[in-house]
Amino acid sequence: MAGALTDNGFVTVENGSPSAMVRLHGDWTIDNAVDIDSAMPGVVAACKAGAVVDCSAIGSLDTTGAVLIRRYCAAIEEAGAAVLTGVLAAHKTLLDVITCCPPPAATEPDHAPWYLLPLLQAGEATMRALRSSARLLGFLGLVLMRLFGSLFDMGRVRLVPVIHQMEVVGLQSMGIVGLISFLIGAVMVNQGAIQLARFGADIFVIDMLGIGHLRELGILLTAIIIAGRSGSAFTAQIGSMVLHEEVDAMKTLGMNPIDVLVLPRLVALVVCLPLLAFYADIVGIAGGALMAWIQLDITPANFLTYFREVISIDHYWVGIIKAPFFAAVIATTGCYHGLRVHGSADALGMRTTRSVVQSIFLVIVLDALFAIFFTSVGL
Numbered sequence: 001m002a003g004a005l006t007d008n009g010f011v012t013v014e015n016g017s018p019s020a021m022v023r024l025h026g027d028w029t030i031d032n033a034v035d036i037d038s039a040m041p042g043v044v045a046a047c048k049a050g051a052v053v054d055c056s057a058i059g060s061l062d063t064t065g066a067v068l069i070r071r072y073c074a075a076i077e078e079a080g081a082a083v084l085t086g087v088l089a090a091h092k093t094l095l096d097v098i099t100c101c102p103p104p105a106a107t108e109p110d111h112a113p114w115y116l117l118p119l120l121q122a123g124e125a126t127m128r129a130l131r132s133s134a135r136l137l138g139f140l141g142l143v144l145m146r147l148f149g150s151l152f153d154m155g156r157v158r159l160v161p162v163i164h165q166m167e168v169v170g171l172q173s174m175g176i177v178g179l180i181s182f183l184i185g186a187v188m189v190n191q192g193a194i195q196l197a198r199f200g201a202d203i204f205v206i207d208m209l210g211i212g213h214l215r216e217l218g219i220l221l222t223a224i225i226i227a228g229r230s231g232s233a234f235t236a237q238i239g240s241m242v243l244h245e246e247v248d249a250m251k252t253l254g255m256n257p258i259d260v261l262v263l264p265r266l267v268a269l270v271v272c273l274p275l276l277a278f279y280a281d282i283v284g285i286a287g288g289a290l291m292a293w294i295q296l297d298i299t300p301a302n303f304l305t306y307f308r309e310v311i312s313i314d315h316y317w318v319g320i321i322k323a324p325f326f327a328a329v330i331a332t333t334g335c336y337h338g339l340r341v342h343g344s345a346d347a348l349g350m351r352t353t354r355s356v357v358q359s360i361f362l363v364i365v366l367d368a369l370f371a372i373f374f375t376s377v378g379l
Contacts, residue, residue, distance in 0.1 A: 010024065011036070011043055012025070021054060022053045022072070023054045024058050024069065025057035026058070027058075027059045028058055028060065028065025028066075030063075030064040033064050040068075040071070044076060053069070053083065053084050055086045055088070056087075058091065061094060067098055069095065070095070135336075136332070136358075139332065139336045140328075142258065146263060147263055150259070150263065162264045164264075165265050168230070168268075170268070173225070177276050177280050180221060180225060181284040182287035183287060184284055185209060186290060188212060189205050189292050192209070193205050193292070196208075203298070206288075207310050209284075210315065214319050215319050216319070216371070220367055222280045223322075224363060226269070227330045227356060228360070230334070231330045231331070232334065232352050232356045235337045235338040235348075236338070238334075239341030239347075239352070241338075242339060243342075257339065262331070262332075265331050266328065270331070274320050276323075277320055289304070314379055318374050322367065326363050329362045330359045330363065336355075337354055
């Protein structure tokens with residue numbers, strides 16, 4: 001059968017025992033690919049028991065020729081066995097790189113039906129939120145342990161950082177807190193007066209302002225402002241230190257990052273937020289009194305007289321009691337996300353955004369729980 005395939009000038013098959021000898025010769029290039037490929041069925045049929053493929057007589061070889069050689073070997077391998085021999089040094093690297101059977105590519109996974117996607121996304125988001133809440137709760141427990149431990153070891157208390165953070169989160173926040181509280185108080189009176197005027201009950205706008213602002217809006221707006229202003233700053237500052245490996249340096253020096261970075265911010269915010277809430281209450285009521293004077297012709301003296309008669313001190317304490325809890329949530333959330341920054345600036349931006357969103361969400365949830373609690377106890 002030796003001369004059966006020699007007429008194309010590229011392949012010669014010689015019978016042998018137990019395998020046939022397939023000799024490749026000529027130029028195995030893209031120009032001769034059609035002629036070479038046409039000889040393949042006959043060669044494979046003649047090598048039912050396998051073959052030794054000799055490449056020593058090949059002249060020129062390019063990528064197409066290497067693919068065809070690999071294809072020959074694969075087809076003969078399926079019939080029996082194929083041994084590639086006589087490969088020239090100039091051709092070895094190309095044949096090593098080329099394969100006629102590329103590794104299987106990963107296929108796109110099956111997608112769930114479109115009508116199930118919202119349920120799956122909601123479930124995944126719920127699981128992520130639960131895991132994040134669990135980690136945040138664990139971090140809060142760790143912070144509280146370090147805080148209570150510092151009460152018995154006052155040397156761990158860093159007074160200078162606490163004072164500095166009180167200035168940053170408290171004193172420097174008074175401008176934006178006062179402006180927003182003043183405007184909210186004025187808007188409440190303005191809108192309330194328009195609605196109550198229909199019933200001739202303009203005077204009750206003072207009740208609405210006092211109860212609403214002292215119990216809810218004053219502390220809630222202040223906490224949201226601080227979450228957006230100071231909570232994000234906590235995350236950005238600590239996250240930047242993590243990226244620059246300053247936190248790792250602290251650990252190397254034997255310093256606990258909780259004591260150095262978290263506790264001063266927590267203590268400062270717990271002290272300052274009730275003070276800011278008191279300030280917001282005063283400024284908000286002043287804004288409402290000014291609007292009542294302008295719109296309803298209620299003088300400030302009459303406003304304060306009626307305000308003292310209808311608003312009890314309980315409404316004030318209901319709002320102030322919430323402040324330390326809101327402060328703990330904001331400071332813990334901001335520091336937690338800052339310490340979890342890793343990778344790049346993108347991670348820092350993502351954590352800062354998540355810190356603000358999560359802080360505001362937790363503050364609102366906590367405020368709702370407080371509202372239910374105070375209502376149930378009759379306050």
